[in-house]
Amino acid sequence: MQGLDFSVVVPYWDLLLTGAWWTAVLTVSAGILSFVFGILFAVAVLYAPAILAYPVRAFMWVFMGTPLLLQLFLIYFGLVQVGIDIPALAAGIIGLGLHFAVYNADVIRAGIVAVDTGQSEGARSIGFGKWQALHYVVIPQAIRNTAPPIGGNLIALLKESSIVSVIGIAELVHSAQLAISETFRPFEFYITAAALYYILNLILEAALHRFERHVEVSR
Amino acid sequence: MQRVFPFFVEAALVTLELTALALILGLVAAAFAAAAKMSRPAILRAIGTVYVSLFRGTPCLIQLFVLYFGGPQVGINLEPFAAGVIGLGLNIGAYMAESIRGAVMAVDRGQTEAARTIGFSRFQTLRKVVLPQAARLMIRPLGVNTVALLKGSALVSTISVVELTYTAQRFIGSTYKPFEIFGVAALLYMIMVYAVARIVDLLDKRFAIA
Numbered sequence: 001m002q003g004l005d006f007s008v009v010v011p012y013w014d015l016l017l018t019g020a021w022w023t024a025v026l027t028v029s030a031g032i033l034s035f036v037f038g039i040l041f042a043v044a045v046l047y048a049p050a051i052l053a054y055p056v057r058a059f060m061w062v063f064m065g066t067p068l069l070l071q072l073f074l075i076y077f078g079l080v081q082v083g084i085d086i087p088a089l090a091a092g093i094i095g096l097g098l099h100f101a102v103y104n105a106d107v108i109r110a111g112i113v114a115v116d117t118g119q120s121e122g123a124r125s126i127g128f129g130k131w132q133a134l135h136y137v138v139i140p141q142a143i144r145n146t147a148p149p150i151g152g153n154l155i156a157l158l159k160e161s162s163i164v165s166v167i168g169i170a171e172l173v174h175s176a177q178l179a180i181s182e183t184f185r186p187f188e189f190y191i192t193a194a195a196l197y198y199i200l201n202l203i204l205e206a207a208l209h210r211f212e213r214h215v216e217v218s219r
Numbered sequence: 220m221q222r223v224f225p226f227f228v229e230a231a232l233v234t235l236e237l238t239a240l241a242l243i244l245g246l247v248a249a250a251f252a253a254a255a256k257m258s259r260p261a262i263l264r265a266i267g268t269v270y271v272s273l274f275r276g277t278p279c280l281i282q283l284f285v286l287y288f289g290g291p292q293v294g295i296n297l298e299p300f301a302a303g304v305i306g307l308g309l310n311i312g313a314y315m316a317e318s319i320r321g322a323v324m325a326v327d328r329g330q331t332e333a334a335r336t337i338g339f340s341r342f343q344t345l346r347k348v349v350l351p352q353a354a355r356l357m358i359r360p361l362g363v364n365t366v367a368l369l370k371g372s373a374l375v376s377t378i379s380v381v382e383l384t385y386t387a388q389r390f391i392g393s394t395y396k397p398f399e400i401f402g403v404a405a406l407l408y409m410i411m412v413y414a415v416a417r418i419v420d421l422l423d424k425r426f427a428i429a
Binding site: 068180191 | 413
């Protein structure tokens with residue numbers, strides 16, 4: 001047992017901050033992907049012809065029933081076997097994005113169903129097409145009503161993004177591991193990494209809170 | 220594939236064992252944390268709040284790493300399996316504490332007021348009136364936590380616990396067929412996940428207020 005000494009972290013501060021920056025980049029890019037695909041999946045499940053709706057449903061079913069870690073392995077190591085070679089960073093963003101798109105789709109689908117049918121009927125009666133009614137009237141309301149759980153999924157995404165370190169993406173955990181391999185001080189570096197995640201988490205929560213209030217006011 | 224399949228079933232059982240033990244630890248931690256957060260003494264409330272906030276505010280992976288790799292520096296030497304159970308249990312406990320607290324808060328205030336009016340003490344009210352009603356409301360959120368725990372248990376493969384994901388990775392090395400191997404592992408996870416989800420559904424229906 002050796003004494004703890006957090007000053008070992010100081011020379012590696014820049015490395016850790018770079019890692020935190022990449023964690024933020026991963027979260028934002030995978031977050032956007034999960035939001036866009038969340039809407040697409042929800043619409044496909046509800047309105048697309050069976051030939052598209054069923055595969056999307058099956059895809060959601062598989063992604064909800066398996067660990068993110070395994071999904072990342074499948075995308076990064078498994079797809080190579082069938083000739084699809086994706087660089088680690090892209091595999092990480094796609095894996096995280098699709099994983100949370102499935103959870104967002106589940107929420108948005110329920111949100112779309114919950115929008116009053118009078119809303120789409122009203123839109124149709126003033127001459128909107130089916131897709132126009134969906135695009136301009138139903139989906140915006142569904143998204144607004146489901147903003148809190150979608151935000152919750154984004155917060156989960158920030159923390160789960162730590163998992164992509166296993167396929168070698170240089171984010172926060174990976175930076176900590178690099179520093180530990182030179183200093184042999186796992187406790188200090190993992191605690192510091194945890195603190196940085198906690199701060200990122202607080203920033204994201206504050207941003208989401210502001211956004212939700214903004215949405216609330218503009219209603 | 221037929222040759223390695225028995226190893227996968229065995230590994231899936233380890234995943235279930237890990238999940239069950241972490242679930243027990245998580246429920247105990249959650250019950251204490253939820254009680255602490257709703258208690259009167261400020262110090263207890265602070266302890267409950269800090270536990271929940273720290274474990275929910277940081278990644279489970281980092282918590283496992285601090286415990287398993289960082290533990291020896293502060294005199295905590297754990298086998299991978301024990302570290303996995305404790306790490307997963309403490310992590311899910313923080314989420315479950317909020318599920319329990321949410322269920323207790325959801326019981327109508329009038330119930331407490333009425334019980335107090337007819338002479339129940341604070342403790343009696345909690346035990347005889349609030350908790351029986353809250354217990355029903357907890358089933359679904361705690362079930363969601365349990366499914367998340369089962370899937371999250373894959374993380375302990377990174378601290379070399381020989382469970383399903385770790386076993387899959389090990390066989391990639393010898394077979395060079397990642398797609399099939401990870402596919403079989405995924406299938407086993409799905410069977411377990413949807414079985415647990417089904418049990419939660421049945422429990423929820425069984426105890427639903429008619």
